[in-house]
Amino acid sequence: MVLASFKRGLTRTRNRISHALRKLGGDTSTQVTLETLEELLYTADVGPLAESLLIEAESKLQSGDIGSPSDIPAWLQNSLREILPDSNPSPIRFAEIGPTVLLVVGVNGSGKTTSVAKLVRWLQEQGRRPLIAAADTFRAAAVEQLCIWSERLGVECVRGSDTSDPAAVAHDACARLLSSDADVLVIDTAGRLHTQKNLMSELEKIARIIKRQIPDAPHETLLVMDATTGQNAIQQARRFGESTPLSGVILSKLDGTAKGGAVLGISRELGVPVKFIGLGEQVDDFEVFNSEEFLEALLEPQSVE
Numbered sequence: 001m002v003l004a005s006f007k008r009g010l011t012r013t014r015n016r017i018s019h020a021l022r023k024l025g026g027d028t029s030t031q032v033t034l035e036t037l038e039e040l041l042y043t044a045d046v047g048p049l050a051e052s053l054l055i056e057a058e059s060k061l062q063s064g065d066i067g068s069p070s071d072i073p074a075w076l077q078n079s080l081r082e083i084l085p086d087s088n089p090s091p092i093r094f095a096e097i098g099p100t101v102l103l104v105v106g107v108n109g110s111g112k113t114t115s116v117a118k119l120v121r122w123l124q125e126q127g128r129r130p131l132i133a134a135a136d137t138f139r140a141a142a143v144e145q146l147c148i149w150s151e152r153l154g155v156e157c158v159r160g161s162d163t164s165d166p167a168a169v170a171h172d173a174c175a176r177l178l179s180s181d182a183d184v185l186v187i188d189t190a191g192r193l194h195t196q197k198n199l200m201s202e203l204e205k206i207a208r209i210i211k212r213q214i215p216d217a218p219h220e221t222l223l224v225m226d227a228t229t230g231q232n233a234i235q236q237a238r239r240f241g242e243s244t245p246l247s248g249v250i251l252s253k254l255d256g257t258a259k260g261g262a263v264l265g266i267s268r269e270l271g272v273p274v275k276f277i278g279l280g281e282q283v284d285d286f287e288v289f290n291s292e293e294f295l296e297a298l299l300e301p302q303s304v305e
């Protein structure tokens with residue numbers, strides 16, 4: 001992960017947190033420290049995790065395990081480090097034999113199509129030969145949007161006719177994957193509201209159809225979550241997880257939010273790792289998620305920017 005771009009992308013979250021951390025490190029009473037800690041955890045949007053951290057901080061201050069309120073920042077860094085799972089050096093599980101299929105899902109506007117383009121760029125950098133499937137057939141413009149990206153990236157995009165069934169596009173794309181020299185298929189899907197049952201059954205159908213040709217596929221089902229929606233995104237994720245087992249999260253739009261702490265809550269509450277993060281609208285605004293570097297970028301003391 002390129003730490004500099006990561007830090008830039010996280011500027012909003014960092015500014016809030018570092019301001020609160022400076023306050024925390026100051027010479028204040030236990031009461032003020034706990035209030036500041038509470039404010040910090042809620043503004044960073046770490047979710048229910050906030051409450052357990054607060055309770056722990058309070059009891060450790062009382063018992064003397066945390067010597068003084070000014071030790072809170074260091075304690076917090078350690079606690080967060082323990083919560084985030086170690087990052088896997090390879091975020092994608094590639095097929096051991098034969099081609100790999102990656103299914104990208106998520107609600108409307110979460111950043112799926114952009115993330116597919118970013119993922120394709122990342123795969124190319126890994127020396128892979130990706131192929132894209134435009135299985136979002138609910139909107140003609142969605143197919144166009146993806147095909148424009150595919151031209152820019154120099155990869156083939158399998159698309160259906162306007163009336164195609166998304167599963168039919170996925171089927172054609174698998175056939176193309178098996179007959180071409182491409183080795184990874186990335187499937188973009190529609191993002192109608194998660195409350196609509198038909199989207200979920202459509203995703204199940206896509207997964208079933210893929211398996212007919214490539215039995216161990218999809219090798220990854222990646223949920224794109226919009227970081228600016230904070231904790232709401234977790235509800236959505238649960239709904240998706242009910243119909244398709246999720247293997248990872250792509251957290252998009254971390255550049256546009258002060259709620260970057262949502263990553264912490266997501267990893268813990270869903271039990272699904274954050275694998276990539278989106279830090280802007282361009283294909284290069286994308287990084288493999290690394291928990292150590294994330295915390296370093298988030299919590300490192302900084303001067304006012």
Ligand SMILES: Nc1nc2c(ncn2[C@@H]2O[C@H](COP(=O)(O)OP(=O)(O)OP(=O)(O)O)[C@@H](O)[C@H]2O)c(=O)[nH]1
Pocket residue numbers: 106107108109110111112113114115136142190191192252253254255256277278279280281285
């Ligand atoms: N700032 C920022 N904007 C992003 C990021 N990822 C996506 N976007 C923007 O978010 C908007 C929606 O992105 P799309 O990729 O079209 O989202 P989608 O999930 O495919 O949307 P639907 O196909 O309508 O469901 C676009 O304007 C993107 O440029 C990101 O990481 N940062």
Ligand SMILES: [Mg+2]
Pocket residue numbers: 112113114136142188189
């Ligand atoms: Mg889309």
